[in-house]
Amino acid sequence: MNDNKITIGMLGAGRIGKMHAENILANFPQVDLKAVVDLKLDFEWAKKVGIPIRSQEITAITDDPKINAVVITTPSNTHVEMIKVMAGAGKNIFCEKPIAFAPDLIRQANKAVEKAGVILQVGFNRRFDTDILKVRNAVESGTIGHPHIINMTSRDPKRPNLKFIPDSGGLFMDFCVHDFDMIRFLTGYEVEEIYARGANLVDPKIGEFGDIDTAVLTLKLSGGAIGIINVCRETNYGYDQQLEVFGSNGSIAAQNRRPTSVKLSCKDGVFLDQPFYSFIERYKEAYIEEINEFIKCLEADEKPSVDGHDALEAVLIAVAAQKSLILNQPVSLKK
Ligand SMILES: NC(=O)c1ccc[n+]([C@@H]2O[C@H](COP(=O)([O-])OP(=O)(O)OC[C@H]3O[C@@H](n4cnc5c(N)ncnc54)[C@H](O)[C@@H]3O)[C@@H](O)[C@H]2O)c1
Numbered sequence: 476m477n478d479n480k481i482t483i484g485m486l487g488a489g490r491i492g493k494m495h496a497e498n499i500l501a502n503f504p505q506v507d508l509k510a511v512v513d514l515k516l517d518f519e520w521a522k523k524v525g526i527p528i529r530s531q532e533i534t535a536i537t538d539d540p541k542i543n544a545v546v547i548t549t550p551s552n553t554h555v556e557m558i559k560v561m562a563g564a565g566k567n568i569f570c571e572k573p574i575a576f577a578p579d580l581i582r583q584a585n586k587a588v589e590k591a592g593v594i595l596q597v598g599f600n601r602r603f604d605t606d607i608l609k610v611r612n613a614v615e616s617g618t619i620g621h622p623h624i625i626n627m628t629s630r631d632p633k634r635p636n637l638k639f640i641p642d643s644g645g646l647f648m649d650f651c652v653h654d655f656d657m658i659r660f661l662t663g664y665e666v667e668e669i670y671a672r673g674a675n676l677v678d679p680k681i682g683e684f685g686d687i688d689t690a691v692l693t694l695k696l697s698g699g700a701i702g703i704i705n706v707c708r709e710t711n712y713g714y715d716q717q718l719e720v721f722g723s724n725g726s727i728a729a730q731n732r733r734p735t736s737v738k739l740s741c742k743d744g745v746f747l748d749q750p751f752y753s754f755i756e757r758y759k760e761a762y763i764e765e766i767n768e769f770i771k772c773l774e775a776d777e778k779p780s781v782d783g784h785d786a787l788e789a790v791l792i793a794v795a796a797q798k799s800l801i802l803n804q805p806v807s808l809k810k
Pocket residue numbers: 486487488489490491492512513514515516548549550551552553571572573598599600649754
């Protein structure tokens with residue numbers, strides 16, 4: 476590392492890029508967030524948060540030898556190119572999910588990273604959530620016995636802007652990719668087969684782009700367990716994130732988090748806060764923790780716990796889910 480200082484460049488500063496940048500600035504005093512590059516950079520924001528180099532040119536990162544790591548938060552369909560360029564320039568990489576929609580492109584990115592000898596961590600933030608970690612640890616230690624059923628609910632509060640849909644990769648690639656990673660992470664099993672049923676129940680205009688907004692997936696896992704994932708692009712009541720692993724000795728579940736745990740009971744009923752509204756609120760600490768892992772890996776010259784291999788596996792499941800939806804039949808993922 477240069478001067479033993481971690482110097483980061485942000486590539487992309489939209490919705491999630493700004494969040495990561497502000498998290499780095501607020502939580503990691505040992506890190507120098509030196510540059511931000513975005514084709515449509517919000518210069519006012521970048522100046523306000525105090526990032527010294529503000530540019531629309533990628534060379535502001537690649538040509539700066541002091542920058543030894545980059546956080547890539549540009550749209551998903553740009554990630555592979557960005558990874559290749561950054562790995563070629565010797566930068567360690569944190570990249571948002573998914574790395575690409577096509578498995579072969581992810582393999583290319585992974586090869587470029589391997590050849591350059593740099594780190595690639597992928598943004599599967601849920602792996603760093605304390606509730607999910609508690610579930611995973613219980614499964615791993617055998618507390619609930621042999622997993623039989625993994626039941627996951629994953630629903631967004633509000634449908635995305637229609638402009639987002641064409642380049643998003645679709646519901647399975649953009650949204651369920653987190654759930655596919657979760658099912659592998661929670662159980663330690665691989666997905667052997669998937670069956671997807673999907674529909675346009677939220678907005679028919681999403682269907683005009685060839686995408687769906689609602690789906691139920693059943694998965695057969697390598698350990699014999701069955702997974703069920705139900706997803707939707709709109710709840711109107713918040714970000715619905717619940718999961719349960721049911722096994723031979725019991726069950727463990729992570730429920731929705733709410734701004735407060737206060738329960739009001741009165742003649743009209745019993746009331747709780749709605750779940751946190753968005754992923755940014757629900758997984759606030761997990762987003763900081765994943766960057767913490769990236770920084771720790773840079774400091775110790777270690778490999779991250781979630782990498783290009785995990786990125787590839789989740790996308791292979793998404794591809795199989797899409798195929799299943801089209802064929803209306805289960806699709807095998809056995810290698
Ligand atoms: N882990 C999560 O929970 C999570 C949540 C949201 C988004 N994401 C992922 O993060 C990525 C970005 O999503 P977002 O919602 O922030 O998108 P966004 O559209 O808000 O931001 C993307 C930014 O990248 C910039 N950009 C586009 N092409 C560029 C290029 N070639 N060079 C430089 N800048 C470029 C755009 O101007 C924009 O500011 C996507 O891959 C998405 O899947 C992950």
